[in-house]
Amino acid sequence: MSGFADELTDLVRALAKEADPVPDGQLSALWSNVRELGLTGIGIPEDKGGSGGELDDLLVVIRELARAGVDTPIVEAATAAFAIGAADADGRFDTVVTHDELDLSGPSLSGDLGVVAFAPLARRAVVIGVAGLAVFELADADIEAVVDIAGRPSGRVRLTDSPCTHADVHxxxxxxxxxxxxxxxxxxxxxxxxxxxxxxxxxxxxxxxxxxxxxxxxxxxxxxxxxxxxxxxxxxxxxxxxxxxxxxxxxxxxxxxxxxxxxxxxxxxxxxxxxxxxxxxxxxxxxxxxxxxxxxxxxxxxxxxxxxxxxxxxxxxxxxxxxxxxxxxxx
Missing domain, CATH: 1.20.140.10 (Butyryl-CoA Dehydrogenase, subunit A, domain 3)
Structure with a gap:
């Protein structure tokens, strides 16, 4: 651990004190603060667009947000940033989904990905398979908005020959x-x-x-x-x-x-x-x-x-x- 664990814990707990309860289907207002502070980029080197620090520093932030009862897309966004880099600075973020049956090797994707957390609000989705990884723009997908059991905005995502790219990360x-x-x-x-x-x-x-x-x-x-x-x-x-x-x-x-x-x-x-x-x-x-x-x-x-x-x-x-x-x- 880099030595910032206590500071990160105090930071997240201070932020969480300002968080109000969020109605189902909406994101906490705290999410914008999390992104602006670069917390989703912890554990990614600065020369790769991250915030530096170590993996377990990121896990401290994730743990403390969850401990405070603040549900954010940090797990999905931080994983996507690790795989493909941070999303554009337009207030949006990327999400992830695992799927073991889709063929992820081609230039396009077709199939039902099921319910993807935060899909209606995200820019791209990273599909992680058993032996491959593909990225597609959620604007190219058919998304049926739903709210999951935790009250998080999610969507059932269906793809029909949607263009995709592939990242260098295994x-x-x-x-x-x-x-x-x-x-x-x-x-x-x-x-x-x-x-x-x-x-x-x-x-x-x-x-x-x-x-x-x-x-x-x-x-x-x-x-x-x-x-x-x-x-x-x-x-x-x-x-x-x-x-x-x-x-x-x-x-x-x-x-x-x-x-x-x-x-x-x-x-x-x-x-x-x-x-x-x-x-x-x-x-x-x-x-x-x-x-x-x-x-x-x-x-x-x-x-x-x-x-x-x-x-x-x-x-x-x-x-x-x-x-x-x-x-x-x-x-």
Whole structure:
């Protein structure tokens, strides 16, 4: 880490204090500040149009925005900027989508990409496949505007011979960056839900005592915290592997997949436990818990699902010899 983690944390938390709740289908006004400060370009060298710094500095920003309950396109925009450079300075940004079946090698694309986060507002979309990467202008696509479970403006995107270009960045590198960024957002959202739940059970009294004095409540809080710390450890290892030289493609894949799986599992458990401990108040619109849990559900299932990553990790394990498999388990 570059040493700016504390400064970035303080910056994002200060910005988040000014953020107001956002109606479904709209972007937070804070997003323009995030872009103007160059936060989406962290982890990209300045000579390539980025803001400098390191990958884990970017993950700090992503984590803290999610922890504050501010849902922005930073995961998508930062990944797209890594793959193809920053969007033009017109207030727009680029988004990303993963798709394992489209042929991304030609000069055009045709097919249904499904629901793409922030598609109605973005300029371009980066399609990340198993072995390829393609970029197209969203103006060349048929977009049916929808709002996803988190309330984010999204769109069902269909392509018919839409012109596309190809970036120099390898698809595996872009996919790895997306996985790490998504995992950081999930961890931040988990911390946000945990913080809110902990405050509630400390302040809420039942039978003359705070809820936190009930052993079952305390135990559930502890399970939440342990799960988040476990996901954090997996993400730290994945970042270390990604930034370390000489690591094999298998090691990078297994580290990134493990981080994504741990973060997804944690998101499911934290969202469920947070609502259980809040009781009925936790499902009301007026109470802010849904800002965290809806985002956790949306991002948990974004890109490739937890099940898909488990399948890829298992297939990679089956494809290697016993000695290599043991090295992966014990490294």
């Amino acid at each position: 698809a595996d590198a872009a996919a790895e960056r997306l996985v790490l960024a998504r995992s950081a957002a999930l961890i931040g959202g988990c911390w946000g839900a945990y913080d809110m739940t902990r405050r509630y059970v400390v302040e809420r009294h039942q039978f003359g005592a705070p809820l936190v004095e009930i052993s079952a409540v305390t135990g559930n809080l502890a399970h939440m915290a342990v799960g988040i710390r476990t996901a954090e450890a997996a993400l730290r290892r994945a970042v270390k592997v990604a930034q370390g030289g000489g690591n094999s493609a298998l090691r990078r894949l297994s580290a990134a997949a493990t981080a994504r799986i741990a973060a997804a599992q944690c998101a499911t458990a934290v969202a469920r436990t947070a609502h259980q401990l809040h009781g009925a108040v936790g499902i009301t619109t007026e109470y802010g818990l849904h800002r965290f849990t809806r985002s956790l559900w949306a991002q948990r299932d974004a890109d490739r699902s937890e099940l898909s990553w488990c399948g890829r990790l298992g297939a990679a394990a089956l494809a290697v010899d016993e000695e290599t498999f043991w090295d992966q388990l014990s490294a």
